[in-house]
Amino acid sequence: MSEELKEKIVSRVVGDLQQIETELAENLHPYLELVSEIARHILFSGGKRLRPLLMVISARLCGYNGGFVHKFSTIFEYLHAATLLHDDLVDGAAIRRGRPVAHTVWDPATVVLVGDFLLARSLTIAAETGRSRVIRVIAEITENMSQGEIQQLLNKGSARLSEDDYMEVIRRKTAVLFQGACRVSGILADVSEQQELALAEYGGNLGLAFQMADDLLDYTVDSEKLGKLVGADLREGKLTLPVISSLKQAGGSDRWQMVEIIRNRDFSPEEFQWLIERLQKYGGIDYTRKRARDHIEIAKQALTNFEDSADKQLLLDIADYALLRQM
Amino acid sequence: MSEELKEKIVSRVVGDLQQIETELAENLHPYLELVSEIARHILFSGGKRLRPLLMVISARLCGYNGGFVHKFSTIFEYLHAATLLHDDLVDGAAIRRGRPVAHTVWDPATVVLVGDFLLARSLTIAAETGRSRVIRVIAEITENMSQGEIQQLLNKGSARLSEDDYMEVIRRKTAVLFQGACRVSGILADVSEQQELALAEYGGNLGLAFQMADDLLDYTVDSEKLGKLVGADLREGKLTLPVISSLKQAGGSDRWQMVEIIRNRDFSPEEFQWLIERLQKYGGIDYTRKRARDHIEIAKQALTNFEDSADKQLLLDIADYALLRQM
Numbered sequence: 037m038s039e040e041l042k043e044k045i046v047s048r049v050v051g052d053l054q055q056i057e058t059e060l061a062e063n064l065h066p067y068l069e070l071v072s073e074i075a076r077h078i079l080f081s082g083g084k085r086l087r088p089l090l091m092v093i094s095a096r097l098c099g100y101n102g103g104f105v106h107k108f109s110t111i112f113e114y115l116h117a118a119t120l121l122h123d124d125l126v127d128g129a130a131i132r133r134g135r136p137v138a139h140t141v142w143d144p145a146t147v148v149l150v151g152d153f154l155l156a157r158s159l160t161i162a163a164e165t166g167r168s169r170v171i172r173v174i175a176e177i178t179e180n181m182s183q184g185e186i187q188q189l190l191n192k193g194s195a196r197l198s199e200d201d202y203m204e205v206i207r208r209k210t211a212v213l214f215q216g217a218c219r220v221s222g223i224l225a226d227v228s229e230q231q232e233l234a235l236a237e238y239g240g241n242l243g244l245a246f247q248m249a250d251d252l253l254d255y256t257v258d259s260e261k262l263g264k265l266v267g268a269d270l271r272e273g274k275l276t277l278p279v280i281s282s283l284k285q286a287g288g289s290d291r292w293q294m295v296e297i298i299r300n301r302d303f304s305p306e307e308f309q310w311l312i313e314r315l316q317k318y319g320g321i322d323y324t325r326k327r328a329r330d331h332i333e334i335a336k337q338a339l340t341n342f343e344d345s346a347d348k349q350l351l352l353d354i355a356d357y358a359l360l361r362q363m
Numbered sequence: 364m365s366e367e368l369k370e371k372i373v374s375r376v377v378g379d380l381q382q383i384e385t386e387l388a389e390n391l392h393p394y395l396e397l398v399s400e401i402a403r404h405i406l407f408s409g410g411k412r413l414r415p416l417l418m419v420i421s422a423r424l425c426g427y428n429g430g431f432v433h434k435f436s437t438i439f440e441y442l443h444a445a446t447l448l449h450d451d452l453v454d455g456a457a458i459r460r461g462r463p464v465a466h467t468v469w470d471p472a473t474v475v476l477v478g479d480f481l482l483a484r485s486l487t488i489a490a491e492t493g494r495s496r497v498i499r500v501i502a503e504i505t506e507n508m509s510q511g512e513i514q515q516l517l518n519k520g521s522a523r524l525s526e527d528d529y530m531e532v533i534r535r536k537t538a539v540l541f542q543g544a545c546r547v548s549g550i551l552a553d554v555s556e557q558q559e560l561a562l563a564e565y566g567g568n569l570g571l572a573f574q575m576a577d578d579l580l581d582y583t584v585d586s587e588k589l590g591k592l593v594g595a596d597l598r599e600g601k602l603t604l605p606v607i608s609s610l611k612q613a614g615g616s617d618r619w620q621m622v623e624i625i626r627n628r629d630f631s632p633e634e635f636q637w638l639i640e641r642l643q644k645y646g647g648i649d650y651t652r653k654r655a656r657d658h659i660e661i662a663k664q665a666l667t668n669f670e671d672s673a674d675k676q677l678l679l680d681i682a683d684y685a686l687l688r689q690m
Contacts, residue, residue, distance in 0.1 A: 066506075066510060067510050067514075068510055068513055068514060068517075070513065070517065071509075071510060071513060119479075122475055122476065122479060125472060125475065126472035126473075126475065126476065143516070145452060145453035145516060146453075146513055146516055148449055148452065148453065148475055149449065149453065149509045149510075149512050149513045149516075150509070150513070151479075152446075152449060152478075152479075152482070152505060152508075152509035153505075153506055153509040153510060153513075155479070155482065155505070156502050156503075156505035156506040156509060157502075157506060159486055159498065159501070159502035159505070160499060160502035160503060160506060162498070162502075163495050163496075163498040163499035163502055164495075164499070165495070166495045167495070168490050168491075168492070168493045168494070168495055168498065169490075171486065171489070171490040171495065171498045172487060172490035172491070174486075175483050175484075175486035175487040175489075175490055176483075176487060178479060178480075178482070178483035178486070179393075179480055179483040179484065179487065181479075182398075182476045182477070182479035182480040182483060183393060183394050183395055183398060183476075183480060185476050186395055186397065186398060186473055186476045186477070186480075187395060189470070189472060189473055189476075190395075190397065
């Protein structure tokens with residue numbers, strides 16, 4: 037079901053994806069070869085290009101015909117790549133998409149600076165739109181993402197996180213970028229305020245659901261498929277919704293032992309398996325799926341502000357896919 | 364002479380400096396207290412506010428009366444602070460302005476993210492100017508600065524650097540920000556292209572001379588006055604013009620011994636003193652002073668494109684001060 041829907045989506049955007057790839061390669065032009073090398077390591081490592089794709093499809097939905105849409109869409113992939121470089125460093129991650137992360141291959145200091153370069157590229161291209169509201173959106177996304185990541189860092193290891201704490205982090209670190217990708221299309225196309233807000237609502241809620249689904253993978257998929265170690269979030273001290281909501285329901289020795297595993301971080305595969313069973317028992321996995329589904333419903337609902345079209349259907353399908361994806 | 368000129372300059376900009384301080388504090392508004400704390404550590408640690416000041420004076424020189432000039436000038440201090448946070452981490456510096464650097468007080472990962480936040484603040488404020496050319500200049504500055512710093516990192520430890528290599532690094536890592544601060548005023552004030560380029564020429568050459576003078580301090584001023592360890596550049600493997608030009612002139616065993624000290628990095632105070640004597644003997648210190656003076660002359664010459672005024676005199680005085688400053 038998931039693979040079928042993915043095929044259906046990809047077949048309709050294959051031309052867009054090719055153009056996005058071309059623009060990503062062509063708009064990098066750094067002065068230093070090393071920058072290009074590190075940037076390519078993160079940029080061309082099997083990313084789904086979901087953020088630029090959302091921008092391109094949203095732009096078409098809005099009837100945007102100002103040109104350069106695939107070029108402008110690179111803003112969101114460069115920004116995403118920049119934050120991945122800094123975040124992997126912050127998280128002390130070792131593997132992403134099945135490959136060693138950049139700061140284990142190159143000097144971490146250089147990787148920080150390449151992140152800065154990609155951030156700057158993203159803003160240079162945003163400036164080329166000639167629309168200061170676009171730039172304001174991009175700059176605000178960056179403010180949010182850096183603070184979301186810091187908040188996540190501050191939350192580390194705490195077994196007392198609430199669902200609100202979790203939502204605040206994923207809103208800032210993930211949802212604002214999806215929201216921005218959709219909203220910027222509306223700004224470029226000069227749609228009504230109502231439609232612009234509808235696009236923001238679609239993107240923001242899709243982003244929330246996407247992150248929830250991503251956080252679920254740590255408890256539902258094996259390492260090989262995931263391209264990184266399962267249980268990685270917990271090992272980093274990162275509590276996500278499946279755990280937070282299960283902890284809220286659990287009591288007695290179950291709760292006590294769950295907290296022990298979380299605090300320990302250096303748990304065995306058996307302990308991790310035991311924890312997953314508790315997440316099932318206390319409904320944390322189902323609850324997270326349900327919350328993700330709720331946000332997808334809100335996202336899809338927002339699109340009622342647009343007439344039916346092939347592009348609208350594509351956005352609806354992408355929303356459904358966000359829930360189903362296995363990696 | 365230096366202190367007298369400084370007093371003379373400061374007495375004429377005391378109001379501007381106060382307004383800049385106020386705007387720096389007021390425009391930070393982060394969501395997290397920790398971000399504010401780290402940002403304040405770097406922002407309010409005795410910086411000279413030279414970059415925002417250059418913008419404010421240039422704007423007045425251009426007859427800019429669009430308001431918010433002190434607010435807009437914070438763009439350049441936030442950007443400067445962002446790069447200091449990342450660069451100190453990259454350089455492995457321990458002390459700046461007599462205080463421990465941020466990444467030795469807080470988690471380095473958090474410091475990287477606070478740098479991102481300050482960069483984003485700078486761009487949000489740039490977007491508030493409503494002028495996409497301003498934003499393009501700021502984004503390009505960031506691209507240049509990150510790459511200049513990477514280039515410097517790649518150059519580390521090499522005893523074969525040329526003067527051209529050195530100039531390329533300081534142009535990107537320092538001069539473009541000074542250049543941008545002056546140029547953006549011209550853009551905001553809608554001056555002629557000729558005047559805008561003249562401002563860029565003034566700022567860019569001032570920046571080059573400023574960095575050269577800064578690099579000289581490592582060989583001419585004692586630690587206490589400098590607020591950091593002398594010889595720090597060499598200990599980091601960073602070759603600057605006084606050394607590069609002396610190496611070019613030196614021959615025989617002097618050259619060989621100089622290269623030994625540079626490669627060793629863990630030199631004794633006596634070895635460092637010996638090296639300074641060689642920099643004097645082979646004219647590297649004088650040569651650097653002369654080159655800095657040349658750039659100051661070009662900077663001052665560029666201002667002939669503006670009618671005489673108190674603000675023009677202030678920019679001329681600042682140019683002179685850049686050469687004389689002892690810290």
